[in-house]
Amino acid sequence: MRRLLTERYRERLAGVLSCYDRIIVTGTLPGACYADGMTAFLSARQVRVFDYPRFAEPLRDRVRERAAELAAGAAVTIEHIANSQIRKEDVIAKVLAVSLSRQYARRAESGTRSNLAGEVVGIISGPGEQV
Numbered sequence: 001m002r003r004l005l006t007e008r009y010r011e012r013l014a015g016v017l018s019c020y021d022r023i024i025v026t027g028t029l030p031g032a033c034y035a036d037g038m039t040a041f042l043s044a045r046q047v048r049v050f051d052y053p054r055f056a057e058p059l060r061d062r063v064r065e066r067a068a069e070l071a072a073g074a075a076v077t078i079e080h081i082a083n084s085q086i087r088k089e090d091v092i093a094k095v096l097a098v099s100l101s102r103q104y105a106r107r108a109e110s111g112t113r114s115n116l117a118g119e120v121v122g123i124i125s126g127p128g129e130q131v
């Protein structure tokens with residue numbers, strides 16, 4: 001049975017945001033964590049190193065399609081930021097600020113008095129910085 005990462009590693013998590021910008025998975029892929037290992041992996045599948053982008057394309061497309069499905073189901077927009085001059089962390093901080101302010105407004109309208117800021121465990125804007 002497949003379980004979510006948040007379920008599998010619940011005891012190691014300090015908190016969870018409902019939207020992921022990126023996921024950092026630490027560990028080692030022994031056969032592919034160095035150039036010769038990756039070359040051997042591809043060679044075993046009769047794939048030349050320079051053909052790797054074409055080899056990886058079907059998986060890339062499946063990941064993109066599934067992300068689009070999940071986003072559509074949650075009424076969320078995916079924004080691709082290809083400009084290296086824009087800090088993605090800054091864009092995320094602005095989106096979260098707008099989202100939180102909307103949630104505060106909805107709760108104020110409904111008379112709910114819960115502490116929304118307490119629900120956000122940590123929003124990382126950069127190395128060692130918290131928003």
